[in-house]
Amino acid sequence: MDFVKDRQITDSFVITDEIINKWKWENSGGLVVKTDFEKACDSVDHGFLDAMLKGMGFDSKWRRWMSDCISTPLLSVMVNGSPTDQFVMERGLR
Structure with missing residues (x-):
């Protein structure tokens, strides 16, 4: 698909x-x-992901953004510099 x-x-x-x-x-x-929204992070422990990002040198602001991306059900994407309307992720990484 x-x-x-x-x-x-x-x-x-x-x-x-x-x-x-x-x-x-x-x-x-x-x-x-x-990001593969259909399959990504379905089975990744969020604490482990944060620890890995911290270990790789990402600061707390970046790690907080990533945490929001995988825990917030609403998101929008940028298309040609403009955000789309928010939508709900139904599967995988939110």
Whole structure:
């Protein structure tokens, strides 16, 4: 099953490559996070995840954001710089 109808899994690699090339061209940078909402973190202990992020040097603000992402049922995503309406995650990582 595709994440987005009529889109192949390899499309994400092409899009990521385009984003990185744009950053290189503009001499800027950013952060790309790819999440499989259907399967991710269904069985991950949230305390373990926080401990791993802390061990990797992530500060408390970043870890709190990640905690909110996996424990809050409502979310929205940025599309072309604008947030979508909030929606409820029904499976996997929230």
